[in-house]
Amino acid sequence: xxxxxxxxxxxxxxxxxxxxGVDLSVGQGEFVAVLGPNGAGKSTLIHVLLGLLPLSAGTAxxxxxxxxxxxxxxxxxxxxxxxxxxxxxxxxxLVRLGLDGTRWGFPLPAALSPATRAAxxxxxxxxxxxxxGAYASRPIGALSGGEQQRLLxxxxxxxxxxxxxxxxxxxxxxxxxxxxxxxxxxxxxxxEGVTVLLVAHDVNPILPYLDRVVYFGxxxxxxxxxxxxxxxxxxxxxxxxxxxxxxxxxxxxVVVGTPEPPAHHHPLHxxxx
Amino acid sequence: MLAHxxxxxxxxxxxxxxxxxxxxxxxxVLRSQVFAGDALSHVAFTGALAAAAAGIDIxxxxxxxxxxxxMGMGLLGGRGRPDDxxxxxxxxWVLGLGALFLSIFTAGSSGEDGTAAVxxxxxxxxxxxxxxxxxxxxxxLVAAVALLAIARPLxxxxxxxxxxxxxxxxxxxxxxxxxxxxxxxxxxxxxxxxALLLLGLLAAPGGAARLLTDNPWHGLTLSAALxxxxxxxxxALSYAVASLPPSFAVIAIASACFALAAxxxxxxxxxxxxPQIDREGGL
Amino acid sequence: MGIxxxxxxxxxxxxxxxxxxxxxxxQALEAGTIVATLAGAIGWFMVLRRQTxxxxxxxxxxxxxxxxxxxxxxxxxLGYFGACGLGALVLSVAGSGRGGHSGESAVTGTVxxxxxxxxxxxxxxxxxxxxxxxxxxxxxxLGITASQVQxxxxxxxxxxAALAAIGRPLLFASVDDAVAGAAGVPTGALSLxxxxxxxxAVAATAEITGALLVFALLVTPAATAQQxxxxxxxxxxxxxxxxxxxxxxxxxxAYFSPYPVGFWVTSISFGLYVAVRLLRAGLxxxxxxxxxxxx
Numbered sequence: 001x002x003x004x005x006x007x008x009x010x011x012x013x014x015x016x017x018x019x020x021g022v023d024l025s026v027g028q029g030e031f032v033a034v035l036g037p038n039g040a041g042k043s044t045l046i047h048v049l050l051g052l053l054p055l056s057a058g059t060a061x062x063x064x065x066x067x068x069x070x071x072x073x074x075x076x077x078x079x080x081x082x083x084x085x086x087x088x089x090x091x092x093x094l095v096r097l098g099l100d101g102t103r104w105g106f107p108l109p110a111a112l113s114p115a116t117r118a119a120x121x122x123x124x125x126x127x128x129x130x131x132x133g134a135y136a137s138r139p140i141g142a143l144s145g146g147e148q149q150r151l152l153x154x155x156x157x158x159x160x161x162x163x164x165x166x167x168x169x170x171x172x173x174x175x176x177x178x179x180x181x182x183x184x185x186x187x188x189x190x191x192e193g194v195t196v197l198l199v200a201h202d203v204n205p206i207l208p209y210l211d212r213v214v215y216f217g218x219x220x221x222x223x224x225x226x227x228x229x230x231x232x233x234x235x236x237x238x239x240x241x242x243x244x245x246x247x248x249x250x251x252x253x254v255v256v257g258t259p260e261p262p263a264h265h266h267p268l269h270x271x272x273x
Numbered sequence: 274m275l276a277h278x279x280x281x282x283x284x285x286x287x288x289x290x291x292x293x294x295x296x297x298x299x300x301x302v303l304r305s306q307v308f309a310g311d312a313l314s315h316v317a318f319t320g321a322l323a324a325a326a327a328g329i330d331i332x333x334x335x336x337x338x339x340x341x342x343x344m345g346m347g348l349l350g351g352r353g354r355p356d357d358x359x360x361x362x363x364x365x366w367v368l369g370l371g372a373l374f375l376s377i378f379t380a381g382s383s384g385e386d387g388t389a390a391v392x393x394x395x396x397x398x399x400x401x402x403x404x405x406x407x408x409x410x411x412x413x414l415v416a417a418v419a420l421l422a423i424a425r426p427l428x429x430x431x432x433x434x435x436x437x438x439x440x441x442x443x444x445x446x447x448x449x450x451x452x453x454x455x456x457x458x459x460x461x462x463x464x465x466x467x468a469l470l471l472l473g474l475l476a477a478p479g480g481a482a483r484l485l486t487d488n489p490w491h492g493l494t495l496s497a498a499l500x501x502x503x504x505x506x507x508x509a510l511s512y513a514v515a516s517l518p519p520s521f522a523v524i525a526i527a528s529a530c531f532a533l534a535a536x537x538x539x540x541x542x543x544x545x546x547x548p549q550i551d552r553e554g555g556l
Numbered sequence: 557m558g559i560x561x562x563x564x565x566x567x568x569x570x571x572x573x574x575x576x577x578x579x580x581x582x583q584a585l586e587a588g589t590i591v592a593t594l595a596g597a598i599g600w601f602m603v604l605r606r607q608t609x610x611x612x613x614x615x616x617x618x619x620x621x622x623x624x625x626x627x628x629x630x631x632x633x634l635g636y637f638g639a640c641g642l643g644a645l646v647l648s649v650a651g652s653g654r655g656g657h658s659g660e661s662a663v664t665g666t667v668x669x670x671x672x673x674x675x676x677x678x679x680x681x682x683x684x685x686x687x688x689x690x691x692x693x694x695x696x697x698l699g700i701t702a703s704q705v706q707x708x709x710x711x712x713x714x715x716x717a718a719l720a721a722i723g724r725p726l727l728f729a730s731v732d733d734a735v736a737g738a739a740g741v742p743t744g745a746l747s748l749x750x751x752x753x754x755x756x757a758v759a760a761t762a763e764i765t766g767a768l769l770v771f772a773l774l775v776t777p778a779a780t781a782q783q784x785x786x787x788x789x790x791x792x793x794x795x796x797x798x799x800x801x802x803x804x805x806x807x808x809x810a811y812f813s814p815y816p817v818g819f820w821v822t823s824i825s826f827g828l829y830v831a832v833r834l835l836r837a838g839l840x841x842x843x844x845x846x847x848x849x850x851x
Contacts, residue, residue, distance in 0.1 A: 050439050071440055078435035088487045089432050101429030102442045106421050107490060139487045155436065307665040357609045358779040362826050365771040369822025372694040372769075376816050379686075390686055394693075395676050469676075473669025480662030518680055521673040528670045531662070 001064055003028045003163055003195040004049060009058035011044050018044045020057065022221040024214055026197070028162070031189045031209050033226075034199040036216035037258055042199045043079055045214070045221075046165050049197070050076060063162060075156030079167040079199070083140045083148065091136040091143070091151040095123045098155035126158040127151070130184060146177035150184070157188065164188070166198045170205060178205040185209075203230065204252045217258060230255070274512050282406035283398045283519070287504045289413035290458075290465045291523075294474045295500030296420045297458045299493045300451060302479035304431045308360065309346060309452065310475045313459040315364045316342045318468035319371035321393040326377040331393065335460040343456035347449040396467035396520035398508070409464055416457045419450075427451055428489055465504075466520035474500060477527035481534035503527035575811055584697035584764075584807055586705045591760045592773065592803040594712045596796030597719060598757035599778035601750065605730040608775050610647055613664050614755060615770035616671045617643040618762035622692055623678035633707045636759040644755030648748045675767075694818035695766035697807055708760055715756045722749060727788060764803070765821055772822040777802055780829045783836060798828060 003026045010020035018041040026032050034042045047053040048060055051068015063070050075098075083089075099119055100107070110116045127136045130150040135143055140151065149169055156164055166185070170178045186209040189196045198206060203213070207226060214223045215230070218239040222229055229235075230253055235243040243257045274280050301310055316338045324334020375390050392400065401409065420427075429437040430444045438444050455475075462471035482496035507523030576582055602608055621639020625632055679689055691699075719726075729736040729743045737743045761770045777798035785791050802825045810817035 052439065074439075076436055076439045078439070088483060089489060090487045093487075093489055094433065097425075097429045097433060098436065100425065101433075101437060102426055102440050104422055104426060106424040106493075155433075302662045305661075307662055311665060311668070357606070358603060358775060361608055361612065361771045362776045362779065362829055365769055365776070366822045366826040368694070368768050369772065369819045369826075372690070372816045373819040375690070375694075376814065376819075380814060388686075391689065394689070395673075469672045470669045472665045473673065476662040476665035476669070480666060483662075516681060518673075518676060521677045524669050524673045528666050531666055535663075 005061045007059045009060055010056050011048055012056045019221050024223045028195050029193045030211040031196045032212040033206055033210050034214045035203055040216040042216055043167055046167050073162045075161035075164045077152055077156050077166045077169055088139040091140050095155045095158050099158045126154040130154045145172050163195045168199050182206045279399055282401045282403055283508055286401055286406040286409040287398055289410040290461045291500040291504035292497055293413040293417040293458045294462055295478045295497035296417055297454055298475035298479035299496035301475050302483055307476050310472050312364050313339050314468045314471050315367045317459055317463045319367050322371050322374035326374040335463050339456035339460045343452040347452040394467050394469050396465055398465045398519050413461050416454055420454055466523055470520050470524050473524040477531040481531040484534040484538045499530050583700045583705050587700045587708055588764055588803040588807050590708045590712045591764050592799035593796050594757050595761045595774045596799030599774040600792050600795040603778045603782055613668050614643050614758045615767050616668045618759055619675035619692055619767035620671050623675040627678045627682045640755035640759035644751040648751045693766045693768045694816055695764055697817050715753050766818050769818045769822055772825040776825040776829050780832050783832045
């Protein structure tokens, strides 16, 4: 069964069409990158898959079901979520909330409840998986960006999801952290058999691990293997302007010439353009 | 001390009200909604005096006013908070209205009018009848239980709304429910420590608890315990020292706990060696 | 309030004459005028600097200050100005909460409660009546003595002179802190100085409006003025003008009405603000290109 499928999909936000005519097929256990410049619709794809934004044309299925109906099997890491220095909740608590935070009531102390003990074990496993054991009990606001991201990934993993949707997890990290977290995600993908959709600005930290790429731009999106998609001709076709893809001596790809989409302000009052 | 009926009533009502305040107060501080508590305390005052001026039970006025305004705040809240000037002006006006009702009420009745206003402003926990005390305790208990029932989703929605929302948590409903509980607890606390001081019973135990522990469940328990301790200590103190108003005593103890917690956390962070490791450096 | 209030006639001149018949009323009007001028000027800067959130705890401190002074047998003015001055210093050390941040912290809430509780304790200790509490919290215009007016006048003159001296650099620093600092304006010292002036204005206003309703005279008229114009000189004058109107009309109506001055001042002040906001909203809907449409 396919993990994710889109057919001729079109997504709109308000009066603006973000992308249209997108076809995508992701098999289980694949590592997929979602690329493209700001505003091209990468996060929009995530929202569609979570059922937070309905398609205005075409179809989408997640684990062969309607988007939104299987969110319990999806681990989601929203974009640019960093906690202020003053936030005093511990990493383990945040991970635990990912497991049972939507259940009513309050957790009983471990001594009284086998359910709590089981949950604590699960949380510990997830924390170990991401290698955050050393600092998981500290308040999350006191941790560095890389440490926070690891714990947030643990939170996304704690329900043992079949799909991981990561929206720009590498964005605020420095280079060495980027490659470390990318390698972590790859390990999780292969060892646990989780399908990973990772939104990124720069494909290079994850390029060696990718099975598939979805590239958004010019009002549409194109999917395929990295070697198929990230080429001058393919991207020029997508954007409608000449785009070049250059390869550096150490194997990194640099995309040159993509136009920035027009900036979208929130109008103060509607002039009816 | 407990041989006196008025003290037994005070302890009965006070204990449950403090419990509810401690539980709700923890989340008020967590969610940075202290201003909402402040606003509701103004509204409680005006509602009480409007009821008094209209000749109906003061408690009815308090509950109706606080719940109505809390729901209003909750429903309007999604559109981004109006700025401080608007908030301050509205609630200054609400207080002005309260002054109006106060003067209507004092002009209308005579004799015990003075004490009614003081009771609303600064609490009347030593003047509760047994029936009043049981009713107050029951309502507070229900509020406390309700808070515990939504505690987990409330925590999740407060610290991590994006993921919580994606997992299907009804953020809006939980937020509204919490505001309703805040309203009920504010109304209850008005009887205990008065409209002007109830913010202390919400903010101080919650603030202290958040300084003392990072584990939210320990914090919730600690906040309730601190509130309860402040109430018991404050009542005992005011019994011992006749000229000490009980509401002041309760708030003073709660604030002292907060101050001590702040001191402790200040000292700890000064003593803890914090070599400035490059934040984005190695993991 | 056991004074027999003469009724309003339809002749405004004779009504005005009634107002000024009694010395207490004349003193109240004088005090009100002084306070409104000071509050309008300082309040304008306060709204500009988005420090209105700091004003609330400062005003609450006025209550225990005044009550404590009465208990200790000290002059009331000392209580008001001392407490608010001290509060301003503490605030400047603790961070003045600039930037319009609505997140009133647990600390502010607790300090407010403690301040009000202390005030209540002091009043209880000198066995004050409800009317004492009422006038301290919600304002009064009875019992304002000639010496109080004197003190207010001197404080206001000093404060306004200071404000005039630092006005231009203060404006610069309030609008663009970073650039002003780079240009050599001592922004830190100015902030402190302004907070002290604010403390004085709060204390003076509290004498008329009561500790709880300071906002209505200190902030709301200034905010209304800023809704009308963003230009400094007209804005400042408008702010003072509006504060004066609110005070005179409020005091005037309160004289003839059985209802407290606090109610009238807050209602007139708030009413003006709402009216201007609505007017602006209505005008901008008619003409979306008009400058000054609400943000």
